[in-house]
Amino acid sequence: MPIELVRVDHRLVHGQVTMGWSRxxxxDVLLVISDRVAASPFDISLMEMAVPPGVRLVVWSVDQARQAAADGAWPDGKVLALVANPIDLERLVAAGLTLSEVNIGGVRSEGARHKLTKEVHATDDELVAWKTLAGQGIRLSVQWLPAQKRKLLNDEIAKR
Structure with missing residues (x-):
C-alpha cells in the first residue's frame, strides 16, 4: 500500500505536517481527505502554498477516498494521508482501508465535550468513532512531531 502514514489532525496541512511528518x-504526496476542503478552491490554494517543493498535494472528498479504499487505488507515490476527524477515518476503514496504526495530532471539533488528552478533544460522535477504531485493533498514537514520544490514545478510550 502506498500510504506511508495516516494522520488525524483538524488543521490538515500545516508546519508540523509539511516540515516534520512528510520528511x-x-x-512525496500529501493526500487531504476532507469534504470541506474538496469543496473550497480557496482552501485548496492555501494548502498548495504550504506544501514543500517536491511534494504534490491531492485533495479528495471523503467519498472519493472511500472509493479508493474499496478499490485500493491511491495516488502514485509515498502518500501521507491527512484526515480532519475520527468520524471520516472510521468511514474510510469501514470502506476497506486497512490500518494497524494512526498518527494523531491536534483534534478539536466545535462542541467537543470529552478531553481525551491535551491534544485530542472529542464530540460524542467522535468518541464513538475513536472507540470503533480502537476496537478494530488500530493503535491510536498521539504525537505532534516525529521526535516526540507517542502517547497511546487507546488506553484513554478504554476508560470511557
Missing part, C-alpha cells in the same frame, strides 16, 4: 516518512 520523516519520505512522503
Amino acid at each position: 520523516a516518512v519520505g512522503a
Whole structure:
C-alpha cells in the first residue's frame, strides 16, 4: 500500500505536517481527505502554498477516498494521508482501508465535550468513532512531531 502514514489532525496541512511528518516518512504526496476542503478552491490554494517543493498535494472528498479504499487505488507515490476527524477515518476503514496504526495530532471539533488528552478533544460522535477504531485493533498514537514520544490514545478510550 502506498500510504506511508495516516494522520488525524483538524488543521490538515500545516508546519508540523509539511516540515516534520512528510520528511520523516519520505512522503512525496500529501493526500487531504476532507469534504470541506474538496469543496473550497480557496482552501485548496492555501494548502498548495504550504506544501514543500517536491511534494504534490491531492485533495479528495471523503467519498472519493472511500472509493479508493474499496478499490485500493491511491495516488502514485509515498502518500501521507491527512484526515480532519475520527468520524471520516472510521468511514474510510469501514470502506476497506486497512490500518494497524494512526498518527494523531491536534483534534478539536466545535462542541467537543470529552478531553481525551491535551491534544485530542472529542464530540460524542467522535468518541464513538475513536472507540470503533480502537476496537478494530488500530493503535491510536498521539504525537505532534516525529521526535516526540507517542502517547497511546487507546488506553484513554478504554476508560470511557
